[in-house]
Every structure is written in C-alpha cells, then in structure tokens.
Amino acid sequence: MSKARVYTDVNVLRPKEYWDYEALTVQWGEQDNYEVVRKVGRGKYSEVFEGINVNNNEKCIIKILKPVKKKKIKREIKILQNLYGGPNIVKLLDIVRDQHSKTPSLIFEYVNNTDFKVLYPTLTDYDIRYYIYELLKALDYCHSQGIMHRDVKPHNVMIDHELRKLRLIDWGLAEFYHPGKEYNVRVASR
DSSP states (O other): OOOOSSSTTHHHHSOHHHHOGGGOOOOOOOGGGEEEEEEEEEOSSEEEEEEEETTTTEEEEEEEEOSOOHHHHHHHHHHHHHHTTOTTBOOEEEEEEOTTTOOEEEEEEOOOOOOHHHHGGGOOHHHHHHHHHHHHHHHHHHHHTTEEOOOOSGGGEEEETTTTEEEEOOOTTOEEOOTTOOOOSOOOOO
8 A cells, every 4th residue: 555755644634624525515606607609628527618707708618517426526626626726726716507407517717728739849848848847836736735636638738828827627537635545546538
C-alpha cells in the first residue's frame, strides 16, 4: 500500500464536510438564466455548449450531464466548489437542472479555447514552458487541497492564447485523496 509523499494527510486533518461529497445538498440555480449558443464539445458523460447568461449577457460554458449516478455528480460539484478560485482551476458558476427531465447542467466560466491540434504547433519553447508551469500550479493547488484530477490530457487543458490564460477543466473523474485507500488506477478517459 503506497501513500502520497506530499500532502498526505490533507483530508485527514479537514472536517468531514470537506470531503464527504455524498452528504452534499445541491443548491440548484435557475436554468432559465442561461441559453445555449452552440455546441463546443462532448465527452463520455456530457455534452458541452457555449452559452450566455441572459441576465448580464456574459458568455459561459454549459456542461449538460448525461444520465450518471447522483453520487458522481455530487463528487464533481463538491470538488469544483472546494477548488473554486484556485490558480488556473475552471470556475463553477452555477448548477441548474431541467424541470421536466431533471437533467443537471454545470455552468462554468467561459474560456476562448483554441483547439490544441491547431495551437500546439504554433507555440514557442517559451510558451510551452509557460503553459506547463501554469498547469503545474493548478495541479499543485488541487493536490494541496487533497484532490487528484486523474484525467490530465490536452482535451482537458483550455488555453486562451491571446490572454495567456490556462484552465484545467473536466473534474468528472477527480477524487479526494485518502491515505491507505485503494484507487482504480485505470481512470483516465481516452
């Protein structure tokens, strides 16, 4: 049984409410505050759209979740809430659901991402080092908060190159780290 060499006891030292995501009571926002503009992506567990907050006309990202266990949704929400405001962590702004289908959606800050297949070949050595450092800041922060992402890959790193802004997204496979707990090591999505 291996244990992390750093940040080992973060969740041991925190109150249970911090990591006990199953006890989370979701505070649902108002779905009518958001409108879908266009589809920007899809994953195994969700479809992702560029959206607009009709109250302030601000762009946002709407992640409409496919039917999955309530527990998995609560885990992603709790992790995003705990990491809110951390360096280069995508911000969860709201959680809404459809009145009829009860399908939940997560509302995130907007990032004007350039597809990595287009962006990466244009990056300089300096750019690459800069973005790797920004990504490492996000990872060090989540680890310091007792959370592991477990699905870091180009698809989950949004870069707005004009603003030199990087965000680590898709915390759907993330987990709270508990020393001594066995984790499924084959988590990452393809």
